[in-house]
Amino acid sequence: MRFDLITIFPEFFAGPLDHGIVRRAREAGIVQIHVQDLREFTKDRHKTVDDRPFGGGEGMVLKPEPLFDAVEKLLGQSMGTAAEKALPPAGSAVVLLSAAGKVFTQETARRFAKLERIVFLCGRYEGVDERVAEHLATDEISIGDYVLSGGELPAALILDAVTRLLPGALGNEASTENESFSESGEWQVASGEQENRNRLASMLDYPHYTRPADFRGWTVPEVLIGGHHAEVAKWRKQQAEQKTRRNRPDLMPEIL
Ligand code: SAM
Numbered sequence: 001m002r003f004d005l006i007t008i009f010p011e012f013f014a015g016p017l018d019h020g021i022v023r024r025a026r027e028a029g030i031v032q033i034h035v036q037d038l039r040e041f042t043k044d045r046h047k048t049v050d051d052r053p054f055g056g057g058e059g060m061v062l063k064p065e066p067l068f069d070a071v072e073k074l075l076g077q078s079m080g081t082a083a084e085k086a087l088p089p090a091g092s093a094v095v096l097l098s099a100a101g102k103v104f105t106q107e108t109a110r111r112f113a114k115l116e117r118i119v120f121l122c123g124r125y126e127g128v129d130e131r132v133a134e135h136l137a138t139d140e141i142s143i144g145d146y147v148l149s150g151g152e153l154p155a156a157l158i159l160d161a162v163t164r165l166l167p168g169a170l171g172n173e174a175s176t177e178n179e180s181f182s183e184s185g186e187w188q189v190a191s192g193e194q195e196n197r198n199r200l201a202s203m204l205d206y207p208h209y210t211r212p213a214d215f216r217g218w219t220v221p222e223v224l225i226g227g228h229h230a231e232v233a234k235w236r237k238q239q240a241e242q243k244t245r246r247n248r249p250d251l252m253p254e255i256l
Pocket residue numbers: 096097098099100121122123124125126127128141142143144145146147148149150151152154
């Protein structure tokens with residue numbers, strides 16, 4: 001899978017993408033990551049990427065031209081005009097990072113992991129000319145209900161979440177199957193109203209423990225030490241449910 005990160009701060013990505021699973025996925029050729037300097041796609045002497053907002057107001061706004069030019073050059077096709085709009089090639093997405101976008105979830109990560117290519121557009125300043133959201137981006141994505149200074153951290157975060165879902169990215173180290181929000185972590189409600197019977201809840205991960213069994217008097221739950229696999233599985237499911245109810249009641253079906 002190929003990722004392009006379009007940013008006015010290309011140096012930002014030196015570091016965050018050079019460790020752990022993402023580094024190994026790069027080395028194994030599972031992902032290719034290309035950081036693109038937005039200023040390289042400008043046509044004027046000053047390499048201008050921003051301008052004042054129409055209608056007045058604070059700050060500067062990223063201009064549409066360099067962003068359209070960058071995406072078109074990278075994808076090797078025009079993205080069209082108001083008269084005739086064009087979509088990116090099948091298997092590609094153009095993702096605009098935006099606090100005003102749809103909130104990124106594990107489901108979004110799973111959808112993105114099926115693609116061959118994602119181009120990330122990292123905003124800065126007061127944001128990006130709205131025509132980019134409307135006519136260039138296939139997805140306008142927020143990583144949560146707070147405002148950051150730029151789209152670089154959100155892009156790196158999404159890239160990480162998507163990469164670890166790609167076949168081979170985790171090696172033998174771990175599996176994404178039983179993690180928080182995983183599809184197989186979903187469970188069917190066993191009781192309650194008929195119409196709610198098939199509602200699925202996405203549970204958080206169960207608690208993990210490692211050595212020492214006794215740390216400052218805080219001991220590991222007995223059931224994990226007994227070696228009884230069925231009991232361990234039952235306990236983990238109960239704990240996951242309790243934790244989800246406590247930390248993320250919004251994920252639980254109402255009848256529970
Ligand atoms: N004026 C914008 C607003 O109120 O929604 C905030 C702009 S923010 C200071 C600059 C850039 O940071 C945005 O264009 C976007 O790319 C990025 N950004 C900030 N918060 C984000 C979030 N929660 N998720 C994704 N990107 C975000």
